[in-house]
Amino acid sequence: MNGSWRSAAGETVILVAHGAGDDETDARWLVAMNRQIGQLQSDPHCKKLRALLAATVREDWPEKREKAVAQLKEKIEEWKQSGRVVLISHRLRGAGPYRGLLEKAGLKEGEDYQMNRAAFAPHPVLTRWLQRGIERKIRAMSNQISSMVADREASEKE
Structure with missing residues (x-):
């Protein structure tokens, strides 16, 4: 939550995670992320956000990844209509393959969304x-x- 994050007011932040191949495990992953979002929303900086969302892209499972990336694309397109969308890789460090996956889906960093490459730490x-x-x-x-x-x-x- 640093790097490209300039001003939280009115922004939508989407935490993007690796995800799991098994549907039940992936659902539990999203539940855990949403619990973390609940904790983050008590932070004064996060309270200024328009929305704080969770998504997984299931990057290691091609048959699951296509649908997951399409769902993330839908979220980005929906929320960018009313302001800036910032993706934060739900990893301790680095941005993962998300930029490339979204480019293949037709979205461009800088036009459709911003990516915080620093992830969570520090x-x-x-x-x-x-x-x-x-x-x-x-x-x-x-x-x-x-x-x-x-x-x-x-x-x-x-």
């Missing part, structure tokens, strides 16, 4: 999200260890 929103997740896991593990120690101590007293 960015303060990602850092805060990761930090909160790590802290939750540490608390859960600490509680689990405390419970195990208490159980062991109780069984040793018996």
Whole structure:
């Protein structure tokens, strides 16, 4: 969420991910991305966006990729009618093959959409999200260890 992202006001941002070959797994991937979008929407910068969407392109599965890229193209064409569309690769680094896939579908970077090539890392929103997740896991593990120690101590007293 840096690089080509100049001003969030009125922009549509589409997080674009690799996706999965299995339909059920791909659907779970999109659910997870939408959960992340929910967390991102609490960030003041993201609140200015017109929309924050998720898409997968299923890049390693040609029979799935064609439909997925067509769906992404439809989203871009719909949202570009009312403002700028920025694609952010849902990867830690790099932009993946998305530009080439969209060119084959008839869309041009700079005309139809902007691409943020920096992906997520490094960015303060990602850092805060990761930090909160790590802290939750540490608390859960600490509680689990405390419970195990208490159980062991109780069984040793018996």
